[in-house]
Amino acid sequence: MSDTLLTIRDLKIEGRQGDRWQPIIKGVNLELKRGEVLGLIGESGAGKSTLGLAAMGYTRDGTRISGGSVLFDGLDLLSLSERRRRRLRGKRIAYVAQSAAANFNPAHRLIDQTVEAPAAIHRMMGRSAAEQEAIELYAALRLPNPDEIGFRYPHQVSGGQLQRAMTAMAMACKPDLIIFDEPTTALDVTTQIEVLSAIRTAVQEIGTAAIYITHDLAVVAQMADRIKILLRGDEVEEQETRAMLAAPKEEYSRSLWAVRSFTSEERPAPEAATPVLRVRDVTAEYVPGTPVLQDVSFDIHAGRTVAVVGESGSGKSTTARVITGLLPQVRGTVELDGQALPPRLPDRSKDQLRQVQMIYQSADTALNPKQTIREIIGRPARFYLGLTGRALEAKVRELLEAIELDPDTFIDRLPGALSGGQKQRIGIARALAAEPKFIICDEVTSALDQLVAEGILRLLKRLQDERDLAYMFITHDLATVKAIADHVVVMQQGRVVEQAPKSEMFTPPHHPYTELLLSSVPEMDPDWLDRTIRARRKG
């Protein structure tokens, strides 16, 4: 039995675009020893997932392997028959996907799906033995009530628990290799830390090798022995984790490290000025009697950014819905420039609507795919400011220049012909076109790669300085908060638990919940996870 488990040599993969085949992976080599964890990082489109699947001898529809070899424990996966490959999958190579919710069958209990591979497909053991092992795995992954949790359906457990159950499913046959494809990307930071620590402990216990795919450097620093960086299907560099973190060799690797360096100076709120937006003791509910927001209060001043942070379900987006008038509050007031805004959207004047604009998380659903950039950006200017003809054209061009996109290239395009970052810039231009005083930014960078996200943050900052805009920045990412906020509001279960200027927020003492949030953000230090978990066990 050799020491090397997986060898990928000069692998080339192509994807079909119309009638032509475009390279996705351009000749990548990879070697993995038994029990070793390799971190695979890169931006979206780098080919991380494609490479991860190819390690199982699998390609997605519309892609094909055009060259190279994949040797798994001496077996050439690419020349093996599909039947023999299938016998390996699940048993000796397993896969954990990003969205556990989409990968569990909602009609079966967790344990039925966990034991399917060992008991029903590969017939390695009897059903009851497999169930016993599944329960042990649930315990190893620190799922609550391991004896009982498997008998629930996927919708009856939380997202973090489901992700761990999926890892248990992958481990059920004690495979030699597990591919983790962004397993914690969709989770809150406080959940992510638990899943990370559970996965790492379990991987060490059964001694499996793993390929850990992610775009988050700090996460991969905790999980991997070695890190490989991909860029548009090419390998940039590969090193031991500690060496990579200490001294990345290539220019591109260093740029990935530098992303989190963008920070803005905190500016104190102006004294005795009327805030642009004042939220006072707002209580709101979807179902009468069960408030989703309780006594929420904060101020936002002109030219300042207030970051609203919290886990999913904490009421961040609901607060935005109250401010925009989509969900009228049952108590409390929202004031714009000292004037109370009518709670219901239809009762607000055109000028009040103009002053409050919104930028969405997903630019894909925020821009109408059938309207050109000219129509998307031009409509608010026409609707609120009454611009037409030449004046409108000039305004659209001016806005495109303000968001650093060339007007001649982009003005007649449809959103489908734009990249994610460019779409988000169009979303910003649409908000600016109304010439508002106040903009709500709802997780505007969380769907973007780090380099692109940083560009968006810099743009928003510049626009704020030029136009004296007030921002309400909804985010769950504390790195973004550090980068852009002046004032931070921490929410939990519909209440504001703490609010303070940024500098105060990031220096102790903290509110216990803020402490939990802050300490859950992964750091670039490979020892961070051990240290944090140890500190929590003690406390």
Place this chain on the structure above:
Amino acid sequence: MTAISLRSVPLTAIFGIVVIAAFALTGIFANLLAPYGETQIVGMEFEPWGGDFVLGTDSLGRDMLSRLIYGARNSIGIALATTIIAFVVGAALGLLAAVLGGWIDQALSRFVDLMIAIPGLVFALLLLSIFGTSIPMLILIISVLELTRVFRLARAVAMDIVVMDYVEAARLRGEGLWWLVRREILPNIMAPLVAEFGLRFCFVFLAISALSFLGLGIQPPTADWGSMVRDNAMMITFGDITPLLPAACIALLTVSINFVVDWMLHRASGLKD
């Protein structure tokens, strides 16, 4: 949207387009193309093919070819008018239900459920016997029955669009109902609606032919493919295939429309091959 190059259009769709165009032109220029008048008795009953009458004559001695040509105009024209009415009204109501929601959606949807609960052909026969079988009444009754299907489709696809952030953005901007429907939603549901239009047209066409065959559709002496099959059906017993000609026209048009619709659905769903 990218321009359609002729090369990327499948053969079946080209066939469909050519046949539909041919039928449409035949209908439009019927009085120029037909050798005899629509209701003109020109010879003996059931004359054979050839000679003065290319496709022979029918049970009253009218020229079969001329009847077929005029039938294209009548059958297709009536079916087209019916389908257009059903689509304009059905899609408008469906969009209203999706955008406004609440009790308007409830009222419209339950009413449509009620209509769908009654078998279509039976309902049509009933209404036609009550209100008479004039052509405007025929168009009105069939379009009301068909618009229930269009309503359900338009409402369902619009529901998917209404929840999009760009519709919310338009609402927050203070846009009115007309803008929301016309500019934000309609362009995004056109593909399934157009595809459905083709299919609905076939069903309407067949429904009218069936009603004519039963004697409650288009009334004599107007030429119509459905009633032409019925009137000449007895010739089949003499081994003459003439009564199958109008039936073949119906089949050919239906198949052609489906070819084109298939292709359009394919493009709309973004499938490549």
